[in-house]
Amino acid sequence: MPSLETAPFDPRFPNTNQTRYCYSSYLDFYRCQKVKGESYKPCQYFKKVYNSVCPNSWVEKWNDQREDGTFPAKI
Amino acid sequence: MMTWKTLMSPDSASPLMEQLTFLHDHALMILLMITVLVGYLMASLFFNKFNYRYLLEGQTIEMIWTILPAVILIFIALPSLRLLYLLDEVNNPLVTVKTIGHQWYWSYEYTDFANIEFDSYMIPSNEMEDYHFRLLDVDNRIAVPYNSQIRMIVTAADVLHSWTIPTLGVKIDATPGRLNQISFLLNRTGIFFGQCSEICGANHSFMPIVMESISPECFISWIYNMSEI
Numbered sequence: 605m606p607s608l609e610t611a612p613f614d615p616r617f618p619n620t621n622q623t624r625y626c627y628s629s630y631l632d633f634y635r636c637q638k639v640k641g642e643s644y645k646p647c648q649y650f651k652k653v654y655n656s657v658c659p660n661s662w663v664e665k666w667n668d669q670r671e672d673g674t675f676p677a678k679i
Numbered sequence: 680m681m682t683w684k685t686l687m688s689p690d691s692a693s694p695l696m697e698q699l700t701f702l703h704d705h706a707l708m709i710l711l712m713i714t715v716l717v718g719y720l721m722a723s724l725f726f727n728k729f730n731y732r733y734l735l736e737g738q739t740i741e742m743i744w745t746i747l748p749a750v751i752l753i754f755i756a757l758p759s760l761r762l763l764y765l766l767d768e769v770n771n772p773l774v775t776v777k778t779i780g781h782q783w784y785w786s787y788e789y790t791d792f793a794n795i796e797f798d799s800y801m802i803p804s805n806e807m808e809d810y811h812f813r814l815l816d817v818d819n820r821i822a823v824p825y826n827s828q829i830r831m832i833v834t835a836a837d838v839l840h841s842w843t844i845p846t847l848g849v850k851i852d853a854t855p856g857r858l859n860q861i862s863f864l865l866n867r868t869g870i871f872f873g874q875c876s877e878i879c880g881a882n883h884s885f886m887p888i889v890m891e892s893i894s895p896e897c898f899i900s901w902i903y904n905m906s907e908i
Contacts, residue, residue, distance in 0.1 A: 608773050608774055608791070608792075608824070608827070608895070608898075608899075609773075609791065610772055610773065610774055610775040610791045610830065611775060611791075611830075612771060613769055613770070613771050613772070615769075618769065620851070620859050620860055620861070621857060621858070621859065621860075622832060622858040622859070622860040623856070623857050623858045625858075626858055655790045655791075656775045656790055656791050657775060657777075657832060657858065658858075659777055659779055659788065659832075659834055659858075660788055660790065660794070660796060661779070661836070
C-alpha cells in the first residue's frame with residue numbers, strides 16, 4: 605500500500621500561479637542530474653515534484669525538445 | 680446539488696464553503712433587518728397624520744443614525760476579513776490532481792504515484808440511464824479521499840475554461856500555458872457536480888465536472904485499479 609504523498613508546499617511559489625513551480629522543478633532535475641550524475645538520489649526530489657505538478661503533455665513536449673536540442677533553456 | 684429550484688446555497692462539502700455560507704447568511708440577515716426597518720419606517724411615515732411645522736434639528740437622532748451604519752459595517756467587515764484571510768491559508772496537500780480543459784471535455788491526471796490519466800466526457804442525453812442526471816453525469820468521475828487536503832492544478836489545452844464545484848466553494852479559470860492551483864478539503868463522502876464556467880465554444884454547457892469523495896482505502900484501491908488499465 606503506497607503512502608499518499610505529493611509535491612509539498614513551496615514558499616517560493618505561495619500564490620495561485622504554479623507554472624514556475626513546475627518549470628523550475630523540471631529544469632532543476634535535469635541540471636541536478638547533469639552536475640551530480642544520474643545515480644545521485646537526492647535529484648529525484650525534483651523529478652517527484654515536476655511529475656506531480658506538471659501536466660504530462662508539457663513534460664512530453666519538453667522531453668522531445670531536449671532530445672531534438674530545441675529546448676529553450678540551458679541545462 | 681443545484682437544481683432549477685435551488686434558491687438558497689447548496690449544502691457545503693468543505694469547511695471553507697461552510698464558512699462562506701455562514702458569512703453569507705450573517706450578512707444577509709443584517710441586510711434583511713435593515714430592509715425591514717427602513718420599510719417599516721417608510722410605511723409608518725406614509726400613513727400617519729402627524730404634522731409639525733417648526734422642525735429645525737434633532738442632533739441626538741442625527742448622531743445615532745450616523746454612527747449606527749458604521750457599527751453595522753464593522754459587524755459585517757470583521758467576519759468577512761477573517762474569512763478572506765482564512766481562504767488564503769497555506770496547507771500541505773496529500774494528493775495532487777491535475778485537470779486539463781479541452782473543447783469539450785476535462786481530462787484528469789494523477790501522477791503522484793502511478794501515471795493515471797483519463798478523459799471525462801458528459802453522458803449524452805440519448806445514452807442516459809434512469810439514474811443519471813441530465814447534462815451533469817460523466818463517464819469517468821474524479822475520485823478523491825475525504826478529510827484530506829487536495830491540491831487541484833487546473834490548466835487548459837486550447838481555450839479558456841473554468842473548473843468549479845459549487846458545494847466545495849471552488850472556481851478557478853483554466854488558462855492555456857498557466858497552472859492555477861486551488862486547494863480544498865472534503866469533509867463528507869458523496870458525489871459533487873460542477874459545470875464549465877467560462878465560455879469555450881459550442882459545447883461549453885456540456886462539459887460537466889463530477890467528483891466522488893471516498894475513503895482513503897477505497898481511494899488507494901481505485902488508484903491500483905486505474906493504473907492497471
